[in-house]
Amino acid sequence: MAIKFIVKNPDSVLREKAITVTKYNANLHKLLQDMAETMYDAEGVGLAAPQIGISKRVIVVDVGDDHGLIEMVNPEIVEQEGEQLGPEGCLSIPDLNGDVRRAQRIKIKGFDRNGAPFEMEATDFLARAFQHEVDHLNGVLFTDIADSIYDASTRPRVRGE
Template identity: 50%
Template structure:
């Protein structure tokens, strides 16, 4: 496993919709493993392939605390409900935090690293992280959704992990 360099804004790959994954092979498994290591090394809870310079519909969310690692390949949002405004950050925007409105609940379908499909429902912070990463895959960046910029001094120590 390799820790890859995080692509920082502004970079065209971050605002370009990604390509669908069609090959579920060792190269994809290596990408997922490298993304996970890169995310952990950067104190993140989520990462999308464009953030490591790869334009594929691949993202990971890991909230830690005994939660399962969510690997999303070719994810699609099936349903959302509710609204919540919370503070977000992003590995590709160091030191930028902002209040962002997102659905409180999300239902998605996505593929595992072996290509099998699964469905997942998530609420609250997990839903927020999933939707943040899917936005990356669609070329949508969180800075375009910020309602209010939040100074890093306003953050609690446990909120400093980045999506």
Template identity: 50%
Template sequence: MTILNIVKHPNEILEKKCLTVTKFDKKLAVLLDDMHETMIANDGVGIAAPQVGVDQRVAIVDFGEGQDPIEMVNPELALFEGADTDVEGCLSFPGTFGEVERPDHIKIKAQERDGSWYELEAEGYEARAILHEMDHLDGILFTSKISKYVTQEELDAMIAEAAAAEEEESV
């Protein structure tokens, strides 16, 4: 597997609608494996093909924690409901964070690396990450949805506060 270079903004591939995948072959499998490796090496939770310079409707989300990565080829949003605002960042915008409102519950339809279709429902953080990556495939950048920018210091404070609250709950 190869760690690929992350495309940083500004770059026109990040702002164009990607091409539908029609060939489900070894090349696609290698792309998915390399994207996953690249995402992990860069401490990401998700990555989309245009972020590694590839004009294809391919994305991955991986939360670790013993879960398998979610590979999405030609994903389509089948249902969305609710709303939630939380802080997002992006591998293509290092050091940029902001509050983004997204649906809280989604259902998608996508293809596996072998071309077979599947459906997946997600809520909360998982839904947010999937939608962020799907936006990349349509050339939509999270910065166009930010309602309030957040500094690294503010983000660090939010993470520390959430960790402290979680620790308090477990006592």
């Protein structure tokens, strides 16, 4: 497998709505593996396929909790409630952080690497990570919705920022 180059803002792929995945095959499995390796190498907690220059609706998330690595194809947030305001960073915008309002709890559904549907609920940091990555699939960056944006060097970085 391979560690991929992480696309940086303002690359146009970060502003596109990613394409729905229709084929669940070895190419998708390789993409998911490459994305996970790239995310871990960059010490991130999530990565969307557009961040490695591939316009497909695929994300990987690992916030360091009991869930471990979560791979999701064609994810969709179907429920959200509550609100949290917290810091975010992005591997595609390494010099900036921001305070972003997100839902406190979400329900997300999608498919695993073999095309089997699944859904899960997430709260707190995991919910934030899912929302951040799904935004990437819709061409939205955290800087578009942040309450405040600041230089990443002025604040200690949180794991994954």
